[in-house]
Amino acid sequence: MQVERLEEPAGKAVPETAQRAVPRHVAVIMDGNGRWAAARRLPRLAGHRAGAQAVRRCIQAAIQNKVGWLTLYAFSSENWRRPAEEVTDLTGLLRHYLRHELAELHREGVRLRVIGERERFDRDMCREFERAERITAGNTRLNLMVALSYGGRSDILRATVAIAEAVRDGRLDPAQLDEQQFGRFLYTDGIPDPDLMVRTSGEFRLSNFLLWQAAYAELVFLDVLWPDFGPTHFAEALDTYARRERRFGARPG
Template structure:
């Protein structure tokens, strides 16, 4: 919150806070949170699920339209088999326990990522979550699962090349809009803010194309500790940014929102 006041000022600053249309989050630090407390990594991931419920609730209350959560990357399969198994179990538990609540809150669930290599039980759960909530008009909860941005861009290139080969598309027709339409996220606006917890400051293969004009906010706490106050602090920081998109007109400070 450098340059925007102190923690004591937060209530008054929140009143001036710009609410992004799309907030994307790299939920980092579950394992380190657990290690510092002498707990297992699985216990850290379980506490991370509690934080997921919290940010969904807060996003609804704040009026955020799109919340994208980086839940499982395509590189996470290289983790120990027991940890991957526990993560899959937590995903199943979250969908079974929370889907009805999300549906009742008018939340629409969208899943982005590669599904070709998923086991049928996981793939079916993702489809169920999308199908049950597809007509909802509230918060769009985007789950990036088995997701990697380079993988996404590679499959987009293959798709476009295939269309050219079939004569459906000419090379000259391949523009930024065509690439965006070939991505997993084709129905989702680019994120206004990409937030990462745990103090790490990198994208880790997350939304590389979509992040072209996103603001980055790095929060120095582990994901299980990320609560409403830390979310509001992050959005207050975002509110003070000048978003020029390569031009000279500011957005957040001048227009008061995203």
Template sequence: MILSRSRASRKPAPDAAGEGGQGAPPRHVAIIMDGNGRWAKARRLPRLAGHRAGAEAVRRTLRAAAKLGIECVTLYAFSSENWKRPEQEIADLTGLMKQFLRSELDEIHAANIRLKIIGDHHAFEPEAARMVDAAVEKTAENTGSTLVVALNYGAQDELARAMRTLGERIRAGTLEPAGVTPALIAAELDTANLPPLDLLIRTSGEQRLSNFLLWQVAYAELYFTETLWPDFDEAALAQAVASFGKRERRYGGL
């Protein structure tokens, strides 16, 4: 099973503001899963082999997250810029997504996990989009942890959509410009109603956000590792969480 149903072993979680004492585990961890192609190239394998190995890393990481008591995991699976890749690679990634849903959805549901999608997954071919919709609907009432998958997601587009929504409310006269607050903006984002982002991990040694959760990362801790995503495992996640636990989060205070 990907994630355990039991939550009894969870350590005390930070409060609703995403804060918590030093050493407290993160409630919400996001991961930029980078390095599948380099992993495959180093082994003289096709890129698809790297993506398949990356899917196995997802399974390992979700199991590890459950053991560590992480409430919400967000995975950057396909960015809005990834459409620039070759058509065959996009087809391969779409096929892996469908295969993952076929093989793992029942266990995700049995573990009481809610699946949430951020971005616009309806840009994928119809069968894949329908499978994602069905998976979200099937798990919608689950009350355990949350698995968020970013599909055709770009943070700048997310912010632009939020601004358009608020702009329409201003034009309609239901909102004054002075009433636009950070909380109001956050409520219009794809991540509304999720715990605040505590920790963002990027694998493969790259140190940039790549248009991922630009608003949400404002006070998140950043963790970069040289480990390629297919090699990421329970020990790697535990190391990232341990690093998080040693940091003092002051949110601009002393």
């Protein structure tokens, strides 16, 4: 697995995409909202609001580059440990986004799905999730997964418990269990594994995101805070991906 850190040259044009290999599924760890706000002496909520604008740019870039699947790490299971005021701000911003951006996502042909422990949100928020998924269910231009209250370890643990229960109840023969079967018990059942994982803010961590699914993902770390993320950064990450030789453990030819 190769790792590359990128910085965006000022004023660089968006690269042409016609001849390059485009990943089927891009996953993004959106990091840096707090530092962006602190650098401007603004409250953290201002950083999260600016980050929501970057989400719009990222979705548009995915559509323009004909990426079929996009997963955004919006709220981790560990984020519940943040100060109560910040958690309230984050969930309120999420509710506002779902209510005010859904029509535009639908017009753009985006299918929205939520992965993670949605039951940890209040009933009103869960209804918003269900409404957004129902309205966009028939869209095919872009499959957008938003990871909320998601953690890779808890995803694997949850799947393991479900498998143990299936074996106990006689619904699953453990001798027949393989990686494909295991994947059906994860939140991402039916979703292809990410080909490319991008993290912003210059940090070099997966932060408990899609640990099982990212086993063979190409990793790109960008030296840009999430609120400053734009289509050129997305294109640079795709160019880096296109230059990689993906061998999936096989010896080079």
